Amino acid sequence: MDCDSLDLRLFVDGLSDEDLDVLEDAVKARRCREKYGADTVEDLMKKWGRAPRRPRCGREGAWLDGASADGRGRLRCPYCGRRFNALSGTIFANAKLPLHKIMVIVEVMCLNASLRLIELICGVSHPTAFLWRHKIFSTVSSWQDGVVLSGRVWIDEMYFADTRARREPGARRRHGLSRDKVCVVVAIDSWGKALAVASENGKPSTKGINAALEGHIKEGSVLVHGCEKAHNALVRKLRLVDERYKADPSDPVYLEQMRLVNHLCAWIRRYVDRFACMKSDNLQAYLDWFIYLHRVHRDADTWPVEERVVRHLALSDGLYLRKW
Structure with a gap:
C-alpha cells in the first residue's frame, strides 16, 4: 500500500457517519x-x-416560471396555463431517490431479482422497492400491444394458481385445469419475437384465444400448436396454415416440433416462480416486463441491455402512483 492510499484510508476513517454518507453518495x-x-x-x-x-x-413548449422547494425549475404551459416541471408525466415525477439508486434498482430488475434482493442491494425499504418495481413495470404495460408475429408461429398455454380464488375452510385444492388457475397464452415466432398474455381462468376458450392472439399474428402465417380446439377459430379467421401435433410428452416428434415454445414456457415458469407472493392481479405486469427483457436481451450484441432499458425509461410516458 503506497502513501497516497494510506492517506486516503486515514482520511475516510476520520469522517463522521454523516460525512461518510455524503462521500459515498458522491x-x-x-x-x-x-x-x-x-x-x-x-x-x-x-x-x-x-x-x-x-x-x-x-403539448410541448413552455416557459420557466419559478422553482419548487427541491430546486427544480417550474414550467408553465402557454396553452392550458398549468405549471409543471421537466419530470411531470414520467415515472421520475416526485422521485425522492437519487439517480444512482434508481439505476441500481433498474440493473437489479434486469436480472429479475426479488423485492428482498432489491432492498438489500439498493439499500431501500420494502415499500420503496415495490413502488419502483411497478413504476418501471408501468413503462412496458402497453409494449406487447405492438408485437406482431409472422412466419412460423408456435403457441401454447401454461397455468398459474390464481391467488384470487376463494375456497371454503377445509376444502381441498382443485387439481388439473380448474377455474382456480389462470391461463397464460404464450407465442413465439421464427424471428424470436415473443408474446405472453394472461387470458382467463381454466381451460382456454375460443373467445379467450382470439382476444389474446388475433391482433398479434400476421395473416397467412404457419401456426404450430398442440391440437387445442380453441385454436381452430383463430386459424380460420387469420387464414393461417394449420400445423398441429398431438400433445404427448413421450412423443419425440411433438417434443422437437414444439421445442421453441416449450423452452419459452419453461423460462416464464422459472421467472414467475421467483415471485412467490405475487398477486394474480399483477401477473400481466410481470409478463410484460419478461417479454420486454426477452426482446432487449435478444439484441444485446448490438445494444447493451442496461443502456437500452435506461433510454426506454427516460423516454417513456409510464406512470404509477402509490396505492394506499
Missing part, C-alpha cells in the same frame, strides 16, 4: 455519471432528448 453519483452520462434525472432526460411536456394537454 462516489456513486460519479460512477453513475461515467456509466450513463448523467448523475441527475434531469440530465438523463436531456441526454436522451426528452422534451418537457404538460401531462394534461400533452
